[in-house]
Amino acid sequence: MSAKPNGVIVFVGLALVTFTACNGGDKPAPAPATSDSPATASPTERVVGPLSPADAQALSTMNDRLKDYIDLHTKLESSLPSLSKDATPQEIDKHQRALEILMRNARATAKPGDIFTPEARPVIIRLLAAVFGGPGGQQLKASIMDENPVGLTFSVNDRYPDAVPLSSVPAQVLQTLPELSEDMEYHFVGDRLILLDTHAHVIADFIEDALPKE
Amino acid sequence: MSSEHFSRARLLLLAVLFATGCQDSAPKDNAPAPAKHQSAQPVLALPNREGSFKFGVLGDFGTGARPQYELADQMVKLHERFKYEIVVTVGDNLYGSERPQDFQKKFEIPYKPLLDAGVKFCAVLGNHDAREQRYYKLFNMNGKLYYTFSPTPDVRFFLLESTYPTPEQFQWLEDELKASSNNWKIVVFHHPLYSSGERHGSDLGLREVLEPLFLKYNVSVVLNGHDHVYERVKPQKGIQYFVVGSGGRLRSGNIDRESGITAQDFDTDLVFMAAEIIGDEMYFNAISRVGQTVDSGVLTRRKITP
Numbered sequence: 143m144s145a146k147p148n149g150v151i152v153f154v155g156l157a158l159v160t161f162t163a164c165n166g167g168d169k170p171a172p173a174p175a176t177s178d179s180p181a182t183a184s185p186t187e188r189v190v191g192p193l194s195p196a197d198a199q200a201l202s203t204m205n206d207r208l209k210d211y212i213d214l215h216t217k218l219e220s221s222l223p224s225l226s227k228d229a230t231p232q233e234i235d236k237h238q239r240a241l242e243i244l245m246r247n248a249r250a251t252a253k254p255g256d257i258f259t260p261e262a263r264p265v266i267i268r269l270l271a272a273v274f275g276g277p278g279g280q281q282l283k284a285s286i287m288d289e290n291p292v293g294l295t296f297s298v299n300d301r302y303p304d305a306v307p308l309s310s311v312p313a314q315v316l317q318t319l320p321e322l323s324e325d326m327e328y329h330f331v332g333d334r335l336i337l338l339d340t341h342a343h344v345i346a347d348f349i350e351d352a353l354p355k356e
Numbered sequence: 357m358s359s360e361h362f363s364r365a366r367l368l369l370l371a372v373l374f375a376t377g378c379q380d381s382a383p384k385d386n387a388p389a390p391a392k393h394q395s396a397q398p399v400l401a402l403p404n405r406e407g408s409f410k411f412g413v414l415g416d417f418g419t420g421a422r423p424q425y426e427l428a429d430q431m432v433k434l435h436e437r438f439k440y441e442i443v444v445t446v447g448d449n450l451y452g453s454e455r456p457q458d459f460q461k462k463f464e465i466p467y468k469p470l471l472d473a474g475v476k477f478c479a480v481l482g483n484h485d486a487r488e489q490r491y492y493k494l495f496n497m498n499g500k501l502y503y504t505f506s507p508t509p510d511v512r513f514f515l516l517e518s519t520y521p522t523p524e525q526f527q528w529l530e531d532e533l534k535a536s537s538n539n540w541k542i543v544v545f546h547h548p549l550y551s552s553g554e555r556h557g558s559d560l561g562l563r564e565v566l567e568p569l570f571l572k573y574n575v576s577v578v579l580n581g582h583d584h585v586y587e588r589v590k591p592q593k594g595i596q597y598f599v600v601g602s603g604g605r606l607r608s609g610n611i612d613r614e615s616g617i618t619a620q621d622f623d624t625d626l627v628f629m630a631a632e633i634i635g636d637e638m639y640f641n642a643i644s645r646v647g648q649t650v651d652s653g654v655l656t657r658r659k660i661t662p
Contacts, residue, residue: 227499229491231459238488281560288556289483305452307483310547312561313521327520340487 197265201320204262211257211339211346212323218244219341238343242301245342252299257337257347266319266335271354273318282312283353292332302336302343401652402632402639404438409508412475413629415446415546415581416482417603418462424604427626427645428466434630434643435470442507443467443475444515446581446600447482447546449495454486462604464494478505482546482581483519501525504532511633512538514575516545518562526565533573540633540657541575546582550597552615553583555607570595576657577638579629585610586627586642588620588651596655600642602626622650 218241225237249256258266274283290309296302309330319328325341335352336345402410412431417424434440450462464471471477471494479495480502481487490497497503501517502525514532517525533541548556549563570578571593581601589597603626611623626645631638636659642651 225488225491225499227491227497228493229488231454231456231492234488234491235454235456238486278561278564285559285561288559304454304486308519310483310519310559311521313523313526313565314561316521317523321523329520343486 197268200259200261200265203259204257204266204320207257207259208322208326212325214248215245215325215339215342218248238341241342242344245339245344246299246301249299249346252346254298254348254350256298258335258349263349266349267352269318270315270335270352273315274354278314282314285310285312286315286330286353290330290332294331296331296336296345296348298345298347300345302338302345304343308338400434400438401641401649402438402630403634404632405634409511409633410438410440411507411631412440412443413446413579413598413600413631414443414477414603415579415599416448416584416601416605417445418448418450418458419604420451420458420461421604423606423626423645424462425466427603427628428470430643430645430647431467431628432469433647435473435475438630438632440630441475443470443477444513444544444579445477445479445495445603446544446579447480447518448484448581448601448605449479449482449489450486451484451605454489459492478513478515480515480545481517481519502528504536506538508633510538511540511542512536514541514543516543518545518547518559521562521565526569529566530569530573533569533575536573539636540577540638541573542577542579543570543575544579546580548580548582548597548599548601549578550589550592550617551580551583551599552587552589552612552618552621553585553599553601553607554610554612556583557612567593567595574658574660577655583607583610585623586621586629586650587611587618588642588653589617590619591655592617594658598629598640600627600629603628620651620653625650 221244222237222240225233229237255263273279286309288310289307291306294303294306311328311330316328322328325339326346327338327340329336329338330353331348333353333355334348334350336348338344339346414431417427431443450458452458467475467477476496477494479489479497481489487501489495490499490501502515504512504514506512514529516529547559547562549567550558569575575595578595578597580597580599581603583599583601584605584607585599585602587599589599602623606626607623609623611618611621613621622642622644625648627642627650629640629642631640636657637654638657639654640652641649644650
């Protein structure tokens, strides 16, 4: 697995091409799809755009909060015995549940919007609208809804239920959203986009109505 | 793949069905195997040549319920006379809770005879699997979500994480495929690019990204799960795809036979696959919970010149 700078998110798709797509409201603007990618770009190189400097600034507020979260995560996880690559189920379980408790206690007052900031949310929603409104968008949505645990109720700082499968997140979505470090993942629960701490099994934050209805 | 080979396989299959009786009803997930088949030995349509590379494929298995154990018994029976060294899993290794006792009940106990015999399980993660499984010693993932290994100089496996397929993983895969000079490149992951399963079906978004790499870098075989059936897909652009997703859970009657992509399927009982590579050929058997060989054949590796 390739190493990534811990605690840092790198913005993919920061193609600062035009200044026309700034979004001021919560409702997604009409999807510009993948207009900024050359037609010859491979699927792994596509960039959904455009992203204005204002959008980039909005996403940077999320970056700052995420960095704080990862710093906390790293500090707390380093207080635990590290998992070897030859761990027993007992060691895995003990480590995971200890980290969960530490994280949940440390963020006992966490609430929606702490990481997906009010500034970043509309940009995220618009980026997703662009992906799902673009070529193959319906297929991507179908992929996300495959075993999507629709109806699951949760709050920020809850443990992600052990017996509930994870929605798959298509590559086309991952290359559009701000990139995360290895210990954090985006997933969908119904039409909510969650930020999952995969080491602690804790839902760090979520955005309601992140999947476009149509 | 030559038609001659499959004709031979079809004849063999007919002989097997005649000898053992065809499964004529759909067992439920928790249904016991019919007693009259309990001692059936898989008919081996494999050369079983000394020194060849032999491996098993198992998917969607970790239920801890009796059908999983019964299929595991068939894997053990086969191993007594067909000494496969490795089992690659195609994900959904543990369903539901993943407490320490679950690792025992859903993995260590049913496959204990194989583990004791030194068979290595090399896992990928499915959408039901917690990320921590990568640290579990007996899954041989060495802490990685995606990895590659070469059990013999001729063969290399590329094991991917398809629930969360990051751009970094694709870059890694392309680098590894490009660097590999192995004759046999076999890719393993959970979500199928081609499947006639009605529950899930083909993952078109993933196909868009992965298939060009497979074509470009000479991948011959792709092993998937997710749909709880067995399906050998007709070769797609020269690549052979298998769905081996009924190692513990079954979606009976879930194959869409109008899909047009199926070469052979089986959706009335649990199945694992055994395979053997000799030179440019890979022989395979799909074996059910009652010991039927429900599919067999041989395919030839792709040979493109860059």
